[in-house]
Amino acid sequence: MSRQKLKRLGLDLPLLPTSTVGSFPKPPELAQARTKYARKQITKRELEALEKKATEFWVQTQEEIGLDVLVDGEQYRGDMVAHFAEIMGGFQTGGLVRSYGNRYYHKPVIVGEVRWPGPMTVSWWRWTQALTAKPVKGMLTGPYTVMDWSFNDHYPDRKSACLALAREIRKEVEALIEAGAKIIQIDEPAISVRQEELPFAIEAMHLTVDGLPAYFITHACYGAFETIYPDMLELPVDNLDLAISNSALDLLKIFEKNPFTKDLSLGVLDVHSHKIETPAEISARIMRGIRVLPPDRIWVDPDCGLKTRTVEESRAKLEAMLTAVRQIRSQRTSTP
Amino acid sequence: MELILTTAGSYPRIGDAADLQRHRQAYAQRERGEMSEEAFQKVEDETTAQVIREQIEAGIELVTDGQIRWYDPFSHFARGLEGVEINGLLRLFDTNLYFRQPVVKGRVRRQRPILLREYEFARSVSSRPVKPVLTGPYTLARGSVLGGGYGSVHALAVAYAGILAEEARDLARAGATLIQLDEPAILHHPEDLNVLQEALALLAAARGTARLALHTSFGDVTPLYRDLHALPVDVLGLDFTYSPKLPALIADAGAEKALALGVIDARNTKLETAEQVFPVLDAVLPALKARHAYLTPSCGLEFLPRERARQKLETMRQLRDAYLGGRS
Numbered sequence: 001m002s003r004q005k006l007k008r009l010g011l012d013l014p015l016l017p018t019s020t021v022g023s024f025p026k027p028p029e030l031a032q033a034r035t036k037y038a039r040k041q042i043t044k045r046e047l048e049a050l051e052k053k054a055t056e057f058w059v060q061t062q063e064e065i066g067l068d069v070l071v072d073g074e075q076y077r078g079d080m081v082a083h084f085a086e087i088m089g090g091f092q093t094g095g096l097v098r099s100y101g102n103r104y105y106h107k108p109v110i111v112g113e114v115r116w117p118g119p120m121t122v123s124w125w126r127w128t129q130a131l132t133a134k135p136v137k138g139m140l141t142g143p144y145t146v147m148d149w150s151f152n153d154h155y156p157d158r159k160s161a162c163l164a165l166a167r168e169i170r171k172e173v174e175a176l177i178e179a180g181a182k183i184i185q186i187d188e189p190a191i192s193v194r195q196e197e198l199p200f201a202i203e204a205m206h207l208t209v210d211g212l213p214a215y216f217i218t219h220a221c222y223g224a225f226e227t228i229y230p231d232m233l234e235l236p237v238d239n240l241d242l243a244i245s246n247s248a249l250d251l252l253k254i255f256e257k258n259p260f261t262k263d264l265s266l267g268v269l270d271v272h273s274h275k276i277e278t279p280a281e282i283s284a285r286i287m288r289g290i291r292v293l294p295p296d297r298i299w300v301d302p303d304c305g306l307k308t309r310t311v312e313e314s315r316a317k318l319e320a321m322l323t324a325v326r327q328i329r330s331q332r333t334s335t336p
Numbered sequence: 337m338e339l340i341l342t343t344a345g346s347y348p349r350i351g352d353a354a355d356l357q358r359h360r361q362a363y364a365q366r367e368r369g370e371m372s373e374e375a376f377q378k379v380e381d382e383t384t385a386q387v388i389r390e391q392i393e394a395g396i397e398l399v400t401d402g403q404i405r406w407y408d409p410f411s412h413f414a415r416g417l418e419g420v421e422i423n424g425l426l427r428l429f430d431t432n433l434y435f436r437q438p439v440v441k442g443r444v445r446r447q448r449p450i451l452l453r454e455y456e457f458a459r460s461v462s463s464r465p466v467k468p469v470l471t472g473p474y475t476l477a478r479g480s481v482l483g484g485g486y487g488s489v490h491a492l493a494v495a496y497a498g499i500l501a502e503e504a505r506d507l508a509r510a511g512a513t514l515i516q517l518d519e520p521a522i523l524h525h526p527e528d529l530n531v532l533q534e535a536l537a538l539l540a541a542a543r544g545t546a547r548l549a550l551h552t553s554f555g556d557v558t559p560l561y562r563d564l565h566a567l568p569v570d571v572l573g574l575d576f577t578y579s580p581k582l583p584a585l586i587a588d589a590g591a592e593k594a595l596a597l598g599v600i601d602a603r604n605t606k607l608e609t610a611e612q613v614f615p616v617l618d619a620v621l622p623a624l625k626a627r628h629a630y631l632t633p634s635c636g637l638e639f640l641p642r643e644r645a646r647q648k649l650e651t652m653r654q655l656r657d658a659y660l661g662g663r664s
Contacts, residue, residue, distance in 0.1 A: 096641055153606045
């Protein structure tokens, strides 16, 4: 069904389209430049020049590896929520909060009506798309996750904050589509944390995408399946991206009871491990998906953004993934 | 009615101000091998003394040590055990904090007291009583990877409870009069209430003269509220932020046990007002059997920036004083 939608959008993707979840590691010189920029030792223009150089590197690398749907690699983002909170109206940078060990981050605070400030990601998308003939995904963080990763001093409750964010993020979706984006990924890694809030998380996604002409993907994190399946199928998107690399999840058993109704992106690489998976391991993970869903509804990608891996590890992991996918594709076409 | 001000566990280790970075800098120095364990422990001591002072200045009458030395609510205790290894990061309930998961590999045992030194230090630097806060046996077991011959959460919870009972005995002997056990996991597994009961009985038998407080958070406690009264603890700590119907339920069902009322949201920066808190107190307090209750943040304060954590405590004191002042 979604193959037809992709065709209507003018996209002709091979069997088992390959992609990535969004972020790539920042080369060391960019990481250093970001620190210098934070200390006001270099200008915004100098930083941007390095961000563009890194983006070019990653586009070229993705093409060399042979990925089908590309990303800009988020070389200009710190984290997935703060990046948007810094640009959108209604937010303030919050104080430091610990996330684990000795890691702290500035958790944003909603202090007024949230407001779309004009295109936030369009210029990067347009610039990246101009570098390649392959489709580049538009990449956004979903309203529920932005709400969950922010403090809320303004709205009476979490639901009204989330729905207000949805109405503003929709404007960014519209701007991406107007610029020419055909595939838009709206990440909701926080979506499984409070089961009782899933109904308004779904309502928010409706507000964000309903009636808009693009192929929508939502990336959720490990654990989503167990806690919110099958209810999560009500998310109004075409493709759900789920981590299976680390999980012993019996998809067959789960789908037997409640058939999976969307396209499925199989997160087959463990981005939190230094180990480079072998093509055989990856094949086995893909086959777990093919046993339960028709292969033309399956996409293949890592289980999360690759930003915590090195450049070399990222490349090696993705090359192994493409080797596995090519083998499966050739077996499929040679046996009628 | 006496309303005692207390905190619920963790406290932010650093703040945004330049003079509140010490712990983070020392941690990084130790990681780079530039600081010895002993020197780092001194920094932890200093930070602990500082956050205790801050609680007292904000008006808290029963303080905690802020769990400054705890990596997270699971691995800190587990690191003190034989038979347990520590795994990768997982999200702590619905928070933005990550914990390292204990993996049970063999028979769990403690070699020596785990929390006693921390409690003794906190007591030595506090002019107010200190409440030790422990993650409870059931939640610890739920958050662990089973193994080492423990085939069920039930078996592991009872094993952990045996060790926590020794901890409670040490703490009570060292002078703790109220020991808090955090059991958020029970809210997500009400079917295991009997497991919790069996585990807590071991602690209750070892607590000596100390009283036990059970604290639940990160979920709606209303479905379990009545059943919690059957557990062998003296105080029930309740997170009101998930449960708009809890005040009415308590007003209706009453409370045989003393309650710690978590009416200050430790997860959000917005400061509470009299309009929000007074109606809750109006509903709940007349239904209590005990002559005292505790006022507390809904959970540990580490989810907030340091400055806001302090403001939350000051707000709690102002609200308490205004509430009692308006009624005497």
